[in-house]
Amino acid sequence: MEEKGREKAVAAMAACYQRFDPAAYLQYNYTPPRADFARKDSIVPWKLACLHRAFTEDDVSGELLVDIGSGPTLYQVLSGCEVFNKVILTDFLEVNRQELRRWLQDEAGCSLDWTPYLQHVCKLEGRRLSAWTEKAAKLRQVIADILPIDVHCSQPLAPDALPSAGADCLVSCFCLESVSPDLAAFTRALGHIWKLLRPGGHLLLIGALGESYYFGGPGVRIPVVPLNEAQVCASLKESSYTLIRLEVYTLPQDMRVGVDDVTGVFFAKARKD
Numbered sequence: 001m002e003e004k005g006r007e008k009a010v011a012a013m014a015a016c017y018q019r020f021d022p023a024a025y026l027q028y029n030y031t032p033p034r035a036d037f038a039r040k041d042s043i044v045p046w047k048l049a050c051l052h053r054a055f056t057e058d059d060v061s062g063e064l065l066v067d068i069g070s071g072p073t074l075y076q077v078l079s080g081c082e083v084f085n086k087v088i089l090t091d092f093l094e095v096n097r098q099e100l101r102r103w104l105q106d107e108a109g110c111s112l113d114w115t116p117y118l119q120h121v122c123k124l125e126g127r128r129l130s131a132w133t134e135k136a137a138k139l140r141q142v143i144a145d146i147l148p149i150d151v152h153c154s155q156p157l158a159p160d161a162l163p164s165a166g167a168d169c170l171v172s173c174f175c176l177e178s179v180s181p182d183l184a185a186f187t188r189a190l191g192h193i194w195k196l197l198r199p200g201g202h203l204l205l206i207g208a209l210g211e212s213y214y215f216g217g218p219g220v221r222i223p224v225v226p227l228n229e230a231q232v233c234a235s236l237k238e239s240s241y242t243l244i245r246l247e248v249y250t251l252p253q254d255m256r257v258g259v260d261d262v263t264g265v266f267f268a269k270a271r272k273d
């Protein structure tokens, strides 16, 4: 697709996101059955287990963790906040950055109670359940910024947002395939965020497999690039990452709740050499 066509497609995607509804999105994806901590086959516990394992492996270390396309969610940094002493959250929409700020400042009006998530990750860490208040305090202490981002820009963040060496680790969940008009744009976006990472740093990437749309709010139908495992691996390779591990979760029937047509979820741990 030539430059003009690409710009139009990206602008159309941005227009879709103007109607994104953080509270509805959280309700659709981050409450039972998809976030049922009593069910071994629920999606969110699987994601938290992948992230806990990856963030506690020795090769993942440093000062700065950046979350790409945070949305209104915090689950993706609940393990990372124990490893990195500085976490930067990012999103394209002010409504999402506001939602994150509300939690950060412990204000009323958060759209979701993150306590069960904090408790579950404490359990994964072998800590007593009541340590969730310490984890919440730790997370509030390490979150240094909540910044605007556009992964379709060659430079997704403001020029002075990161140290010149780059981030030590990136995490990104359900963002790139949900904001890209096609596979080529998805791969280009991977290349753009690659530049934010220092050599030897890691990318922990979670995404949807086989998904062609999702609802970002009542009647807010957002197109998604349907990916399969081979395409994820090929795109990571094409954008100069070394894939360390790919794990896949297949949705049981009752996790298909009508808010999207996702069939699976992937977790990739990759490195920038």
Ligand SMILES: C[S@@+](CC[C@H](N)C(=O)[O-])C[C@H]1O[C@@H](n2cnc3c(N)ncnc32)[C@H](O)[C@@H]1O
Pocket: 014, 017, 020, 068, 069, 070, 071, 072, 073, 076, 091, 092, 093, 096, 149, 150, 151, 152, 172, 173, 174, 175, 178, 179
């Ligand atoms: C499906 S949500 C994922 C939210 C969260 N990371 C999660 O795991 O649920 C996709 C997010 O990408 C953000 N987004 C939309 N366009 C973007 C862009 N061009 N660059 C970066 N993020 C974008 C949206 O605002 C939204 O928060």
Ligand SMILES: O=[N+]([O-])c1ccc2c(c1)CN[C@@H](CO)C2
Pocket: 029, 034, 043, 044, 174, 177, 178, 208, 211, 213, 214, 224, 260, 262
């Ligand atoms: O089950 N989940 O934990 C979960 C969380 C977020 C999202 C999905 C599934 C599937 N759709 C994506 C948007 O493309 C967002």
